[in-house]
Amino acid sequence: MTGESELLRVEELSTRFPVQGGVIHAVEGVSFTQRSGETMGIVGESGCGKSTLARSILQLVRPSSGRVLFEGTDLVGLSARRMRALRRHLQIVFQDPMASLDPRFTIGRILEEPLVIHGFGSKATRRARVAAMLEQVGLDPTAASRYPHEFSGGQRQRIGIARAIMLEPRLVVLDEPVSALDVSIQAQILNLLADLRESLGLSYLFISHDLAVVRAICDRVAVMYLGRILEEAPTEQLFAQPAHPYTEALLSAVPQPEPGARRRRVVVSGEPPNPEHPPEGCPFHPRCPRAMPVCRREPPGMRALGDGRRVACHLHDPNLVDGSGQN
Ligand code: SF4
Numbered sequence: 191m192t193g194e195s196e197l198l199r200v201e202e203l204s205t206r207f208p209v210q211g212g213v214i215h216a217v218e219g220v221s222f223t224q225r226s227g228e229t230m231g232i233v234g235e236s237g238c239g240k241s242t243l244a245r246s247i248l249q250l251v252r253p254s255s256g257r258v259l260f261e262g263t264d265l266v267g268l269s270a271r272r273m274r275a276l277r278r279h280l281q282i283v284f285q286d287p288m289a290s291l292d293p294r295f296t297i298g299r300i301l302e303e304p305l306v307i308h309g310f311g312s313k314a315t316r317r318a319r320v321a322a323m324l325e326q327v328g329l330d331p332t333a334a335s336r337y338p339h340e341f342s343g344g345q346r347q348r349i350g351i352a353r354a355i356m357l358e359p360r361l362v363v364l365d366e367p368v369s370a371l372d373v374s375i376q377a378q379i380l381n382l383l384a385d386l387r388e389s390l391g392l393s394y395l396f397i398s399h400d401l402a403v404v405r406a407i408c409d410r411v412a413v414m415y416l417g418r419i420l421e422e423a424p425t426e427q428l429f430a431q432p433a434h435p436y437t438e439a440l441l442s443a444v445p446q447p448e449p450g451a452r453r454r455r456v457v458v459s460g461e462p463p464n465p466e467h468p469p470e471g472c473p474f475h476p477r478c479p480r481a482m483p484v485c486r487r488e489p490p491g492m493r494a495l496g497d498g499r500r501v502a503c504h505l506h507d508p509n510l511v512d513g514s515g516q517n
Pocket of ligand 1: 434435436473475476478480482485504505
């Protein structure tokens with residue numbers, strides 16, 4: 191489901207962390223937009239900067255430069271008071287629900303907390319809302335009197351989702367929300383997320399290393415590598431016709447849903463480079479099977495391919511390369 195209005199616009203966002211003797215470029219010049227009602231996926235290998243990007247968007251980590259426009263308001267540099275007021279519209283679900291649910295408190299208290307912080311209704315109204323929300327995420331309302339350790343991993347993630355949507359946010363960031371769960375439970379949680387999106391009109395920013403999961407739930411996907419977006423496309427186009435050699439390599443490792451379907455296996459050699467010392471030129475060139483001399487010298491700019499795709503790769507620059515790989 192996609193709406194019309196722009197919900198989120200990220201412009202040239204960079205987040206760098208000083209370390210002894212250098213700087214880690216965790217997020218570098220990231221730009222994308224997300225429409226209201228859309229599920230946008232951010233996918234990449236572990237350590238590519240996708241979780242730091244999510245936290246930078248929510249201002250849980252302070253970006254070094256760039257803008258994050260949420261419904262037109264730039265969140266970067268917003269006063270603590272204004273950010274607090276906006277928080278109810280921007281929520282996050284973490285990978286490990288056990289770590290994010292305080293074991294000392296009942297589920298009822300955990301779910302009521304955001305309502306108390308934002309001054310929502312009387313105690314009776316808040317309790318009724320907690321009960322209704324537990325039902326909405328597929329749990330019995332009596333769960334309110336129990337503690338986090340009494341639930342399974344999948345049930346705890348349902349509670350984490352309930353907490354995130356208590357205040358009817360406009361954007362929910364899902365940071366690897368099913369990675370810690372068994373595959374059968376993953377499907378149940380993805381179905382729940384899809385149902386909630388439909389019934390509550392939510393927009394998701396879905397962070398994952400798992401392309402199969404991203405394919406199941408996202409309208410559009412951005413592929414991250416070494417803190418940068420290398421390709422962004424509508425989900426089906428990305429899977430059918432990847433434009434970037436890195437996307438091609440990631441997809442070639444994913445099992446195909448159709449029986450008998452085969453994708454040419456592309457091998458990416460080596461490990462991702464150290465984000466403290468990103469390579470000159472294209473960040474992917476040390477591992478790219480199609481690298482050309484220009485790739486070592488010049489970083490490719492992001493290029494719109496028409497059909498809603500964007501890609502940062504010299505192979506798509508008609509002024510630079512004729513496809514022969516001789517530039
Ligand atoms: Fe490979 Fe060059 Fe494209 Fe980078 S710019 S992905 S090195 S072909």
